[in-house]
Amino acid sequence: MGIWQAFRMAVKSIFSNKVRSFLTMLGVIIGVAAVITAVAFAQGSTKQITDRISQLGTELIQVNIFGRNTNRDLTWETLSEFASDNADVIAAVAPQVTGNMTVKAGRNSLSTTIRGTTYDYSVINSQGVSEGRYILDIDSDLRQKVAVIGSRIKDKLFENENPIGKTIKVGEQIFTVVGILEELEDGAENTKDDQIIIPVSTAQRITRNSAIRNYSFLATSPENVKEAMERISEFLTDVYGNENMFRVTNSAQMLDTLNSVTETMMTVLGGIAAISLLVGGIGIMNIMLVSVTERTREIGIRKAVGAKRRNILTQFLIEALLITGLGGAFGLIIGCTAIWGIGKAGLVPAVYSPLWMALSFGISLLVGVIFGMFPANKASKLDPIMALRHE
Amino acid sequence: MIKTEALSKHYHIGDTIVKALDNVTLHIPAHSFVSIVGPSGSGKSTLMNLLGCLDTPTSGRYLLDGMEVSNMSDNQLAEIRNRKIGFVFQGFNLVPKLTALENVELPLIYSGVSKKERRSLAAEALEKVGLTDRSSHLPSELSGGQQQRVAIARALVTRPPIILADEPTGNLDSHSGRDILKLFQKLHEMGNTIVLITHDEYIAGQAQRIIRILDGQIVDDVEVG
Numbered sequence: 043m044g045i046w047q048a049f050r051m052a053v054k055s056i057f058s059n060k061v062r063s064f065l066t067m068l069g070v071i072i073g074v075a076a077v078i079t080a081v082a083f084a085q086g087s088t089k090q091i092t093d094r095i096s097q098l099g100t101e102l103i104q105v106n107i108f109g110r111n112t113n114r115d116l117t118w119e120t121l122s123e124f125a126s127d128n129a130d131v132i133a134a135v136a137p138q139v140t141g142n143m144t145v146k147a148g149r150n151s152l153s154t155t156i157r158g159t160t161y162d163y164s165v166i167n168s169q170g171v172s173e174g175r176y177i178l179d180i181d182s183d184l185r186q187k188v189a190v191i192g193s194r195i196k197d198k199l200f201e202n203e204n205p206i207g208k209t210i211k212v213g214e215q216i217f218t219v220v221g222i223l224e225e226l227e228d229g230a231e232n233t234k235d236d237q238i239i240i241p242v243s244t245a246q247r248i249t250r251n252s253a254i255r256n257y258s259f260l261a262t263s264p265e266n267v268k269e270a271m272e273r274i275s276e277f278l279t280d281v282y283g284n285e286n287m288f289r290v291t292n293s294a295q296m297l298d299t300l301n302s303v304t305e306t307m308m309t310v311l312g313g314i315a316a317i318s319l320l321v322g323g324i325g326i327m328n329i330m331l332v333s334v335t336e337r338t339r340e341i342g343i344r345k346a347v348g349a350k351r352r353n354i355l356t357q358f359l360i361e362a363l364l365i366t367g368l369g370g371a372f373g374l375i376i377g378c379t380a381i382w383g384i385g386k387a388g389l390v391p392a393v394y395s396p397l398w399m400a401l402s403f404g405i406s407l408l409v410g411v412i413f414g415m416f417p418a419n420k421a422s423k424l425d426p427i428m429a430l431r432h433e
Numbered sequence: 434m435i436k437t438e439a440l441s442k443h444y445h446i447g448d449t450i451v452k453a454l455d456n457v458t459l460h461i462p463a464h465s466f467v468s469i470v471g472p473s474g475s476g477k478s479t480l481m482n483l484l485g486c487l488d489t490p491t492s493g494r495y496l497l498d499g500m501e502v503s504n505m506s507d508n509q510l511a512e513i514r515n516r517k518i519g520f521v522f523q524g525f526n527l528v529p530k531l532t533a534l535e536n537v538e539l540p541l542i543y544s545g546v547s548k549k550e551r552r553s554l555a556a557e558a559l560e561k562v563g564l565t566d567r568s569s570h571l572p573s574e575l576s577g578g579q580q581q582r583v584a585i586a587r588a589l590v591t592r593p594p595i596i597l598a599d600e601p602t603g604n605l606d607s608h609s610g611r612d613i614l615k616l617f618q619k620l621h622e623m624g625n626t627i628v629l630i631t632h633d634e635y636i637a638g639q640a641q642r643i644i645r646i647l648d649g650q651i652v653d654d655v656e657v658g
């Protein structure tokens with residue numbers, strides 16, 4: 043008897059008892075569907091965050107200062123000096139003072155991000171101007187009320203007019219528009235296109251924020267990021283006397299953390315998957331044992347007409363494999379549909395992982411072999427006379 | 434050709450030994466039609482199971498076509514059952530989920546015959562028992578007599594030299610019983626060796642030879658005129 047024949051018999055047996063076969067598969071179906079959906083969810087949200095972080099640039103180092111009166115100890119001048127002393131690893135540094143304010147021009151108004159910084163911010167962030175000029179260090183020194191506006195601001199406040207040379211009202215202050223930022227994100231809300239850049243000294247005054255709490259550093263190369271971060275930390279520890287007053291972060295480092303979180307999440311998912319498939323496997327073994335008992339007489343008949351042990355073994359094993367294989371396939375279909383649905387609903391991007399699909403399908407087949415073995419072996423060892431006498 | 438020498442089958446139940454078959458020495462030449470009669474529990478089925486290689490003896494020898502069978506492996510016994518022996522049971526023993534034709538095909542699956550050839554051989558066997566028009570029926574859709582005819586078709590589909598029947602008419606009314614008996618006579622005429630177990634004296638009388646068995650021992654062995 044060939045494998046193909048055993049396969050045909052298994053198909054027949056499974057289809058002659060559809061409801062039971064389906065219920066037997068259910069454990070595997072749910073297991074596989076749950077695993078691949080959960081993995082896709084994890085990978086999708088990781089991808090979403092990763093994409094955002096890598097947009098920030100891997101050479102970018104962010105420094106946040108905590109506590110009050112921070113600028114009593116650290117002035118912009120000392121920090122610039124530190125940066126130029128370490129020009130081998132630090133390419134640029136820019137302070138940032140940000141706030142949300144209402145901006146008006148004529149009858150139009152909108153609320154946007156006001157960012158006080160210096161010229162180097164355009165280098166660090168790779169966003170220059172498409173028209174006019176960027177703010178210059180001299181603007182900051184002289185506390186000039188000049189502004190560089192994002193493309194969204196231009197569209198909302200000035201429509202088709204050329205805004206350069208025109209004035210806008212930020213809070214209660216009048217600013218002159220000197221430039222328009224390069225459009226990077228289609229002029230969408232809450233993006234780099236939805237902000238106004240002004241000199242840092244001016245921003246400190248109008249946001250009533252005397253302290254500068256955020257600095258962006260640009261490392262000279264990705265390889266120098268680590269060294270730059272170490273030197274910055276050392277410098278700030280010297281300034282503040284302890285390490286709890288500031289935080290130095292980098293997007294690559296954040297990615298590392300994120301990846302390790304994802305890895306942990308995957309391990310947990312893998313564990314849950316293993317348990318659910320184990321439960322599914324026990325269910326299959328249980329039903330197969332019932333089936334062997336029910337079909338004892340059939341086994342006896344088959345043996346009487348010449349079936350060998352291995353024929354019976356193959357028959358039941360293939361049946362178990364087919365049940366878990368079909369269950370796995372249904373699970374994949376349901377899982378992929380769920381992933382597609384999640385992607386469509388815009389929760390997280392749909393990520394189909396062939397590796398995890400193959401893995402969960404393979405494990406379900408393995409479960410079939412392992413948990414089908416015991417009942418199949420039991421069936422193959424039945425004494426034909428006893429089996430034929432079975433009621 | 435069947436030959437046994439002091440064939441015994443003993444069962445140990447607690448402290449007692451049940452001698453289901455005790456020192457049976459028997460010779461059944463090829464092409465003969467033998468009936469074995471005896472009361473219930475006398476050891477008829479035990480003897481048939483041994484002759485049919487479904488069971489192994491406690492002691493003694495069994496030679497089938499000159500081959501020593503008593504100490505063969507499970508696999509070898511399965512092969513002999515497949516090639517040399519056709520069984521017919523009192524309870525028909527058809528697989529309920531398979532059609533008449535598929536039931537008849539069953540032994541051929543295990544002798545590695547191709548699907549196409551299986552179909553035609555099974556159809557041929559069903560024709561011999563007069564059930565061509567019932568090929569696609571399930572056992573539950575057939576009468577007792579028809580089911581037993583399907584079982585006979587299954588027994589003869591591999592063209593085994595020996596057909597063993599254990600009370601094949603036991604579950605049938607006398608009319609169907611007679612039909613089955615006629616089939617066995619026909620098979621005998623075609624050259625098969627038939628061993629028919631029964632406790633019906635009339636049916637036993639239709640064989641060439643009657644062996645009487647009691648408490649696991651042969652008590653009488655006569656040729657019928």
Ligand SMILES: Nc1ncnc2c1ncn2[C@@H]1O[C@H](COP(=O)(O)OP(=O)(O)O)[C@@H](O)[C@H]1O
Nearest residue numbers: 444451452453472473474475476477478479480
């Ligand atoms: N598996 C077994 N275990 C114990 N005793 C058995 C077994 N099979 C048969 N016997 C005993 O052997 C004797 C012969 O049984 P059997 O061959 O079935 O008789 P018959 O077919 O003539 O009615 C009986 O007494 C029966 O109880």
Ligand SMILES: [Mg+2]
Nearest residue numbers: 477478479599
């Ligand atoms: Mg009996």
